[in-house]
Amino acid sequence: MAILLIAEHDNSALKSATLSTVTAATQIGGDIDLLIVGSGCTPVADAAAKVPGLRKVLVADDAAYDHEIAENVADLVKGLAADYSHILAPATTNGKNFMPRLAALLDVGQISEIVSVEAADTFKRPIYAGNAIATVQSLDPIKVVTVRGTSFDPAATEGGSATVENLSQVSNTGLSRLVSEELAQSDRPELTTAKVIVAGGRGMGDKAHFAMLDALADKLGAAVGATRAAVDAGFVPNDYQIGQTGKVVAPELYIGVGLSGAIQHLAGMKDSKVIVAINKDEDAPIFQVADYGLVADLFEAVPELEKAL
Amino acid sequence: MKVLVTVKRVIDYNVKVRVKPDNTDVDLKNVKMAVNPFCEIAVEQAVRLKEAGKASEVVVVSMGPQNAQEQLRTALAMGADRAILVQSDEVLESLTVAKLLAKIVEEEQPGLVIMGKQSIDTDNNQTGQMLAALTGMSQGTFISGLELSDSEAQVVREIDGGLQTLAVKLPAVLTVDLRLNEPRYASLPNIMKAKKKPLDTKTPADYGVEVKANTRLLKVEPPAERQAGIKVASVAELVDKLKNEAKVI
Numbered sequence: 001m002a003i004l005l006i007a008e009h010d011n012s013a014l015k016s017a018t019l020s021t022v023t024a025a026t027q028i029g030g031d032i033d034l035l036i037v038g039s040g041c042t043p044v045a046d047a048a049a050k051v052p053g054l055r056k057v058l059v060a061d062d063a064a065y066d067h068e069i070a071e072n073v074a075d076l077v078k079g080l081a082a083d084y085s086h087i088l089a090p091a092t093t094n095g096k097n098f099m100p101r102l103a104a105l106l107d108v109g110q111i112s113e114i115v116s117v118e119a120a121d122t123f124k125r126p127i128y129a130g131n132a133i134a135t136v137q138s139l140d141p142i143k144v145v146t147v148r149g150t151s152f153d154p155a156a157t158e159g160g161s162a163t164v165e166n167l168s169q170v171s172n173t174g175l176s177r178l179v180s181e182e183l184a185q186s187d188r189p190e191l192t193t194a195k196v197i198v199a200g201g202r203g204m205g206d207k208a209h210f211a212m213l214d215a216l217a218d219k220l221g222a223a224v225g226a227t228r229a230a231v232d233a234g235f236v237p238n239d240y241q242i243g244q245t246g247k248v249v250a251p252e253l254y255i256g257v258g259l260s261g262a263i264q265h266l267a268g269m270k271d272s273k274v275i276v277a278i279n280k281d282e283d284a285p286i287f288q289v290a291d292y293g294l295v296a297d298l299f300e301a302v303p304e305l306e307k308a309l
Numbered sequence: 310m311k312v313l314v315t316v317k318r319v320i321d322y323n324v325k326v327r328v329k330p331d332n333t334d335v336d337l338k339n340v341k342m343a344v345n346p347f348c349e350i351a352v353e354q355a356v357r358l359k360e361a362g363k364a365s366e367v368v369v370v371s372m373g374p375q376n377a378q379e380q381l382r383t384a385l386a387m388g389a390d391r392a393i394l395v396q397s398d399e400v401l402e403s404l405t406v407a408k409l410l411a412k413i414v415e416e417e418q419p420g421l422v423i424m425g426k427q428s429i430d431t432d433n434n435q436t437g438q439m440l441a442a443l444t445g446m447s448q449g450t451f452i453s454g455l456e457l458s459d460s461e462a463q464v465v466r467e468i469d470g471g472l473q474t475l476a477v478k479l480p481a482v483l484t485v486d487l488r489l490n491e492p493r494y495a496s497l498p499n500i501m502k503a504k505k506k507p508l509d510t511k512t513p514a515d516y517g518v519e520v521k522a523n524t525r526l527l528k529v530e531p532p533a534e535r536q537a538g539i540k541v542a543s544v545a546e547l548v549d550k551l552k553n554e555a556k557v558i
Contacts, residue, residue: 067473070438070448093468097450100403100438109404109523112433122527127432128326132335135528175447176477179463183471192469196557220558228487238453238467238488244432245487247469253557263325270535274555276547282540291538291555294547304544309558 001030001120002055004080006073006089006098009036009044014051016193017090019154021147022051025088026155027117031055034162035080037073039066045164052160059164064172067181068094074101075171081106081142086120091146099146108140115151129244130267149192150250150271184237191242194223196253199242199269202229203258203279203298210235212302213257219309225249225269227259243268258298261286278302310420310479312364314355315410316348316384318377319430328531335529344380347425349387350485353492354455355423356388363457364421366390370413372401378508385503386495392508399520403431405513407439412516414444419480421462426451426484437484447477453488 003025008015018034025032033056036044041061048057058080064072077098081087087102089095091113103110114123115133122137123145138145191197198217200210210224217224225247226240242249244267254272259265261277261284269275270289277290278301287293294301320326321341329336344352358364369389371377374396381392395409414422427434441448449455453472454465459479466473467486477483495503513520541547551558 069475070450071441074442093451093466096434097438097448100435101442101448103435104404104407104439104442107404109402110433110435110439111524112435126532127529128320128335128430129322129432130532131326132328133530133532134526135530137525137527138523139525140523173447174478176449176475179474179476181468181471181473190470232488237471239469239471244429245427253551253555264322270532274551274557275535275538276551287538287540289535289538291536292547292550293538293540294544295540296544301544305548308544308548 001085002083003028003030003032003086003088004077004084005032005034006077006087006095007034007036007044007048008090008092008094009038009041011038011041012043014044014048015090015092016154017092017149019051019157020149020152021088021090022053022155023152024114024117024147026053028086028120030085033058035060035077037065037068037076039063047157049162049164050158050160051162052156054160054162057162057164058167060167062170064170067178068098069176069178070098070101071173071175072171073098074105075173077102078105079169079171084142086143086145088145088147091148095146099144103144106142106144108142108144109138110144110146111136111138112146113148114145115148126267129263130270131263148248150248184239188217189221189223191223191225191240191247192249194251196220196222197225197249197251198222198255198257199225199227199259200230200235200257201227201259202233204230204235207235216302216306219306227262227265256286257302259286260284261289310364311366311368311417312355312358313414313417313419313422314351314367314369314384314389315424316352316369316371316380317345317428318342318371318373318380319345319428322346322429328529332528332530334526344383345425345428347427347485349492350487350489351423351425352384352387352389353490354485357490358457359388368393368417368419370395370410372397372406372409374398381508382503383495385506386500387493391506394508394510395513395516396510397513397520400522401520402523403433403435403439404523405518405520406436407443408518409513409516410440411443412518414440421480422482424482424484426486437482441482447481449475449477449481449483451486452483453486455483455489
C-alpha cells in the first residue's frame with residue numbers, strides 16, 4: 001500500500017494544510033510520497049524532504065502547472081496513480097478543484113473533506129453543514145480523498161530525509177490559462193492556521209467598523225474573519241468568509257462579534273477550542289456554542305476589550 | 310449557444326437536520342425540500358445569459374426521485390426553457406450523476422454547463438469537476454464572475470487568499486459560488502407558465518449508465534455536543550476568564 005499526497009504550497013514553502021494531510025496519511029499507513037506540482041517550485045522540495053515519514057518527494061515543475069491549473073494537474077496525477085492505493089490532497093480550493101477531476105479520470109469516487117481516519121478504507125466526514133458526521137467506506141481500488149486541515153495536527157517539518165525526484169513528463173491540455181490573480185495582502189496570520197481569530201458579522205454595521213476588529217486582532221496576533229452576511233454587505237473581501245461555503249477554522253480562541261451564529265457559519269468554526277461571543281441579543285444562537293458569552297453592545301465592548309489586553 | 314444547467318432537490322437550508330435514532334442516515338421524512346441554493350444561482354446565471362442574447366436555450370436537468378419535478382418546475386418558472394428528470398430512487402453518487410450528465414451533454418451538445426459548486430446535503434463539491442473530466446471539457450470552479458466570448462469564458466474564481474481569473478475554452482463546465490448573482494423569485498404568472506413547459510422523464514437505464522456505489526455509508530451520527538458555556542457580566546470578567554480559566558491569551 002502506498003499513498004500519493006499532493007502538496008499545497010506557495011512555491012517557497014509547504015502550506016500547513018499539507019502537513020496536516022501528511023498526518024492523515026500516516027494514520028492510513030503505508031509508504032507516503034509527496035508530489036509537488038507547480039512552476040518554479042523547487043525550493044519547496046528541499047523543505048518537503050525534511051518532513052519525517054515521507055519516502056519520496058516528487059517534483060513536477062513546469063510552466064503548464066503554474067497556479068495548478070486543474071486540467072493539467074489531474075492529467076499529470078492520473079499518469080502516476082497506478083502505483084498507489086490512496087491519493088490524498090488537502091481540502092483547499094486547489095484540492096477541491098483538481099481532485100474530483102482526477103477521481104473521474106480514474107473512474108473512482110472521491111471522499112471529500114475527511115475529519116478522521118477509521119481504517120485504510122473508512123473515513124468520517126461532516127455532511128449537512130456539519131450537522132451530521134457520516135462514516136463512509138470506499139469501495140474503489142484507488143481511494144481519492146481530500147483532508148480537512150483543521151482536523152489533523154500538522155506533521156513535523158524537521159527530521160526526515162526523503163529522496164527528491166524530478167518528473168520529466170509534462171501534461172499540458174491547453175484547456176485553461178491564467179489571466180490574473182488578486183491576492184489579499186495581509187500581515188496577519190492566515191485564517192485557516194491562525195491560533196486566534198476575531199470574526200465579525202452583520203452587527204458590525206459598516207465597513208469602517210471592522211477597524212475595531214483589526215485593532216483587537218493586532219493586540220491578540222489574530223486573524224480576522226467574517227460571516228457571509230458581512231461579506232455580502234461588502235464590509236470585507238470574500239476570502240474572509242468562515243462557514244460551510246467559506247473557510248473552516250479551528251483556532252485555540254475564536255471571538256465572534258456581532259454575529260448571530262447561523263448553522264452555515266457554525267459549520268466553519270464550531271471545532272474552535274474556546275469560543276467567545278459578543279452580541280447584544282441574548283437569544284442569538286451563537287451563545288449556545290460559546291464558552292464565554294458577553295451580552296453587550298459591541299461598539300462599547302470591543303474597544304474596552306482591546307484596552308484591557 | 311445552448312446552456313445546460315443542473316438542479317438538485319435538497320433539504321431546505323433553514324431546516325436543522327436530525328439524525329435518525331438508529332444512526333443509519335439523517336431523517337428526511339416530512340422535511341421541507343427545496344432547490345439547492347447554489348443550483349438557484351446557476352439557473353439564474355443561465356437565464357441571464359439568455360436574456361442578454363448569449364444563450365439560445367436553457368435546458369435544466371435534475372436527478373433523483375419523482376418529486377424532484379418540483380425543483381425542475383421552479384427552474385422553469387425562473388426562465389429555463391425545458392427540463393429533463395433522470396428518475397431514480399437509488400442513491401446517486403457524484404460519479405454516477407457525472408456519468409449521466411456526460412451522456413446528456415453528448416446528446417444535447419451544450420456550449421456551456423452551469424452547476425452549483427456543491428450541494429448543501431452531502432457537501433461533496435465534486436460533480437462539476439467530474440463531468441468536466443468525463444467530457445474532456447475545461448472547468449471553471451467556484452466562480453463569482455463570468456464573461457463570455459466566442460471561443461472562451463473568462464471566469465473569476467474565489468480561491469483561498471483572493472480571486473483568480475482564468476480563461477477556459479468552450480465548451481466548459483462552470484460551477485458557481487455564492488456571489489455570482491442574486492437569484493430571482495419566480496412570479497406567479499411564470500409559475501403557471503412553467504407548468505406547461507416540456508419536462509422529459511428518463512431513467513439511468515435510458516442512458517445505459519449503471520447506478521454504481523463507490524462508497525458504503527456505515528453510520529451517521531450527530532456531531533459532538535459542546536459543553537454549555539457561561540455568560541460573563543463584563544469585559545473585565547471575560548478577560549479574566551480567558552487569561553486564568555481558559556488560558557488562551
